[in-house]
Amino acid sequence: MQMHADQLAVPVETVRELVDEQFPQWRGLPVRRVASDGTVNAVFRIGDRYGARFPLQSRDVESTRRWLAAEAEAARELAGRTRFRTPEPVALGAPGAGYPLPWSVQTWLPGVVATDEDPAGAVAFAHDLAEFIGGVRAIDTRGRTFGGAGRGGDLTSHDAWMDTCFRNSERLLDVPRLRRMWAALRSLPRGAAEDVMSHGDLIPGNVLVSDGRLAGILDVGGLGPADPALDLVSAWHLLDAGPRQVLRGDLGCDDLEWQRGKAWAFQQAMGLVWYYAESNPAMSRLGRRTLARIMADSSSP
Incomplete structure (x- = not known):
């Protein structure tokens, strides 16, 4: 089932043709x-060393090319800045063979995503995750500040989207309670904290695990300046209560920063549950689990 109304089909035969035409060294x-x-x-492996990523939603060619170039630059900025492996850009492909957009090639990282090897109860993993977040925060913003429309800026700017989520979740979740929670969370002040560099999407599918330890981080193209609390989403997406407090302690989060991370x-979780309920059940389940952790937390509104 398609996840998006404008979703593109990417058959493996198309990828094979594009690779052969544009990168003959990989034939x-x-x-x-x-x-x-x-x-x-859509993700494809090319041999053992490379991974190709094909945007799934239709959009303008030039804006897609700029987006992929910005992702590649972000990946280069992060590479080697922590001890954890991250993908590095290799090449940008062009439209062709019936596929209408540019596409990208990165180095392939070995490991198992956290959706398949759940590290939720692992204290050592929580220490690793805190180390990664701290390492990313230490990257110089070079004067850059958050400038996007997504997560990482003003919580209240998401009110319209949240109202859409609540209306579409009425048969799925305890929406009256969740509305009350959002009313409290959205009003949390930013405080004096300046933007720091953030990964921006630390969900299980972007985290590689090996023997209960953090082995690598994927989808690094969103690296950029944001609310320091943004990467704390990982505490709720990835960790049970005990390891969650380990991560908080390692990062030295005060109450306001911690609550904004929860917000x-x-x-993010509210949008996952209903939007992917039929088309991507794993993402919908992630949203439900995250919300359950938040509602079970004694400090939740």
Whole structure:
């Protein structure tokens, strides 16, 4: 089932043709689709060293090219800045063979995503995750500030979207309670904290795990300045109560920052439950689990 009304089909035969035409040095490498719960790109492996990402939603060619170029620049900025592996840009492909958009190639990282090897109860993983977040925060913003329309700026700017989520969740969730929670969370002040560099989407599908430890981080193209609380969504998406407090302690979060991290996780989770209820059940379940953790937390409004 399609996740998006404007979703593009990306058959493996098309990818094979594009690779052969545009990157003849890889003609001898196998191309295979990667099973994924991701919602933005179709992912294919090219041999053992590379991964190709094809945007799933139709959009303007030039804006897509700029978006992919910005993702590649973000990946280069993050590479080697922490001890955890992240994908590095390799090439940008052009439209062709019936696929209408540019596409990208990155290095392939080995490991198992956290949706398949759940690290929720692992204290060592929580320490690793805090180390990664701290390492990203230490990257110089070079004067940049949050300038997007997504998560990471003003909580109240998401009110219209949240109202859409509440209306579409009435048969799925305890919406009256969730509305009350959002009314309290959205009003949390930003405080004096300046923007810091953030990954921006630390959900299980973007986290690689090995033997209960953090092995790598995927989907790094959203790296950029944002509310320091933004990457704390990972506390609610990835961790049970005990390890969650370990992460908080390692990062030294005060009450306001911690609650704002919860608010960003709440905002993200509300959109996952209903939007992907039929088309991507794994993402919908992630939203439900995150909301359940937030509602069970004693400090929740």
